[in-house]
Amino acid sequence: MSGFPAALVLEQLLNGLQLGLMLFLLASGLTLVLGIMDVVNLAHGSLYMLGAYFAATLARATGSFWAGVALAVLATAGVGVLLEVSVLRRVYARDHLTQVLATFALILVFNEGVRMIWGPQALLLTVPQELARPVRLLPGLGYSAYRLFLIGVGIGLAAGLFLLIHRTRLGMWVRAGASNRAMAQAMGIPIRRVFTLVFGVSAGLCAVAGALLGPILAVQVGMGEEILILAFVVIVVGGIGSVKGALVGALLVGIVDTAGRALLPPLFLRLLPPEVASNLGPAVASILIYLLMAAVLFLRPQGLFPVRA
Amino acid sequence: MGNRTLSRLVIALALLVALPAGAQPRTVRIGFVSTLSGGGAALGQDVLDAFNLALRHLGNRLGGLPVEVLVADDQQNPDVARTAVERMLRRDRVDFVTGIIFSNVLLAVGDLVFQSQTFYISPNAGPSEYAGEQCNFYFLNVAWQNDNMHEAMGHYAQLKGYETAFILAPNYPAGRDALTGFKRFYKGRVIGEVYTRLGQLDYSAEIAQIRAAAPKAVYAFYPGAMGVNFIKQYAEAGLMQQIPLLLPGFSADADVIRAVGRPMVGVFNSSHWALELFNPINRRFVEDFRRTYNRIPTLYASQGYDAALALDHGLRAVGGDLSRKAEFRRAVLSGFETTRGRVRFNRNGYPIQNYYLRQVVEMPNGEIVNRLRGTIFRNHGDAYVSRCRLP
Numbered sequence: 001m002s003g004f005p006a007a008l009v010l011e012q013l014l015n016g017l018q019l020g021l022m023l024f025l026l027a028s029g030l031t032l033v034l035g036i037m038d039v040v041n042l043a044h045g046s047l048y049m050l051g052a053y054f055a056a057t058l059a060r061a062t063g064s065f066w067a068g069v070a071l072a073v074l075a076t077a078g079v080g081v082l083l084e085v086s087v088l089r090r091v092y093a094r095d096h097l098t099q100v101l102a103t104f105a106l107i108l109v110f111n112e113g114v115r116m117i118w119g120p121q122a123l124l125l126t127v128p129q130e131l132a133r134p135v136r137l138l139p140g141l142g143y144s145a146y147r148l149f150l151i152g153v154g155i156g157l158a159a160g161l162f163l164l165i166h167r168t169r170l171g172m173w174v175r176a177g178a179s180n181r182a183m184a185q186a187m188g189i190p191i192r193r194v195f196t197l198v199f200g201v202s203a204g205l206c207a208v209a210g211a212l213l214g215p216i217l218a219v220q221v222g223m224g225e226e227i228l229i230l231a232f233v234v235i236v237v238g239g240i241g242s243v244k245g246a247l248v249g250a251l252l253v254g255i256v257d258t259a260g261r262a263l264l265p266p267l268f269l270r271l272l273p274p275e276v277a278s279n280l281g282p283a284v285a286s287i288l289i290y291l292l293m294a295a296v297l298f299l300r301p302q303g304l305f306p307v308r309a
Numbered sequence: 310m311g312n313r314t315l316s317r318l319v320i321a322l323a324l325l326v327a328l329p330a331g332a333q334p335r336t337v338r339i340g341f342v343s344t345l346s347g348g349g350a351a352l353g354q355d356v357l358d359a360f361n362l363a364l365r366h367l368g369n370r371l372g373g374l375p376v377e378v379l380v381a382d383d384q385q386n387p388d389v390a391r392t393a394v395e396r397m398l399r400r401d402r403v404d405f406v407t408g409i410i411f412s413n414v415l416l417a418v419g420d421l422v423f424q425s426q427t428f429y430i431s432p433n434a435g436p437s438e439y440a441g442e443q444c445n446f447y448f449l450n451v452a453w454q455n456d457n458m459h460e461a462m463g464h465y466a467q468l469k470g471y472e473t474a475f476i477l478a479p480n481y482p483a484g485r486d487a488l489t490g491f492k493r494f495y496k497g498r499v500i501g502e503v504y505t506r507l508g509q510l511d512y513s514a515e516i517a518q519i520r521a522a523a524p525k526a527v528y529a530f531y532p533g534a535m536g537v538n539f540i541k542q543y544a545e546a547g548l549m550q551q552i553p554l555l556l557p558g559f560s561a562d563a564d565v566i567r568a569v570g571r572p573m574v575g576v577f578n579s580s581h582w583a584l585e586l587f588n589p590i591n592r593r594f595v596e597d598f599r600r601t602y603n604r605i606p607t608l609y610a611s612q613g614y615d616a617a618l619a620l621d622h623g624l625r626a627v628g629g630d631l632s633r634k635a636e637f638r639r640a641v642l643s644g645f646e647t648t649r650g651r652v653r654f655n656r657n658g659y660p661i662q663n664y665y666l667r668q669v670v671e672m673p674n675g676e677i678v679n680r681l682r683g684t685i686f687r688n689h690g691d692a693y694v695s696r697c698r699l700p
Binding site for chain 1: 345346347348350351354480502503504505506508509510511513514515517518521533534535537538541542545546547564565567568569570571572604
């Protein structure tokens, strides 16, 4: 890696960390729902979209970004609980294909509903004033205060989630449910209520990601689908049902994607003739995370941290 | 009389009443296929809303004939568009097709429309394929050829004397065309040319590269949500004040401004249309669009409005006789009044028009809009017309 300025490499690491931690917020909920309830929930991305829309609307209504985010998280968690009780509960016992179809239908319903309420135009959500400036980390390296804040929130929530899962009774139930649902039920764990709670929490995490990414991404209909694909890559890499796997997978995907886009094209230009490199560089950089996923599946088909060994 | 006979009689009477009473003028049927859901929905909706507004202004008549508009959503998917167009041509027997936003969708259905000898009036998509050797008698474009807006911004960067530029676009045909168009007129040094994944969310890696390369200007073509993401992140990284960001009009129109907000103030962009272009058609269009739909119209909307004006002008010239196709085409090509003044067309069906420089500014009332700053090209055509063999 000689020849790349150290500041640029450090900046890319921070960018990768930030992207990875935001992906973790989505992937942790997705992996718990899939691991514990055995439900493939494609509508997970819709909850993320809803979080961003709620945040944009409520931030404008209250005049405060922070109040908007907080209310959006509560509102989305509420929608999540409602969704679990009214729809998802009915598809637990069905096969995965039915679940995929049902939750795909939910994507269409959410997208169309959001379009009817808010219209097809993207909404405005901007970085809060107090974070809209760079912070000097090292001489010659200024880094966005807002992205540093995202990294902080990501680390905080990841730590909180680990404490919740490894140190509390609820966490024990969740872990039991993830590794053997039938046994957990037989042991008298109120699985049904745990499901609803997990779903509410995972919807809330979606909303945190949606609301906090809103100021740097487009708040618009269909925004959930793009990021959902990345979240699925993360849980395939990390292993289904494992929060630790989701964290490691998300950081791997975030850093590999960011570093690949920044460093691969110039690297190829040094090693290969320019006409080959200029085509191959961007192409490989854009599929790098899928190459990563293929490599992990080849070496460890269950993912890096499988729950059900 | 039994009940059954009576009911038959009622139906027969109803049919008689419903039948047209002899020599009523026939209806023009327009097949409007556009992207009305998903990420590109805002663009299709703008074109459709403005098309409908123009019809209302024309008294729901085109060239004196009553109009029926059949709308279909192509979901930005070439296959879905093909099915919809096929149904409209075969079953509904539409007289014209219009509405498509994306070039790849248009390229998938063009042949189908042309083979059935139906005119396609493009309110947006302007692929180079239909401008050169594959130009077609039945293709008319009231917007622009895909390269034009990028050519204008390349020319502007050249005029401004930026010695170095960093250029970016998504890795797909229109993205490559865009940067080719920019480089056709920009003669300075391109010190970075980056193609990113279509639909990419995070641009921090590219922005860090721009910062490290320190060019005199950045040109980025990112349609739709990708543009909103890129511009927000560019501003958030603090680069807006350090390195001027140049954009094609699509990436700096009312829809993007609405999503990005104040950080966009100051950005220069190129367009064939502007809110304050001074002519009666544009004044009426802008005022009524704002009043009717409660938002600022985009350049896409102006194109939807002009598509209806093109149909009206052509049909007027042939006295509403839909069979006089050569005359219809000639009338449209020779030019008519639009939201951007009188526009005439090349033999490949693409417009010859002015391209303007706009800048995003904050008005005294707090509204953030594009203002006209100058003219980059006068009567500019496209680079492919010499290869078109139509008369």
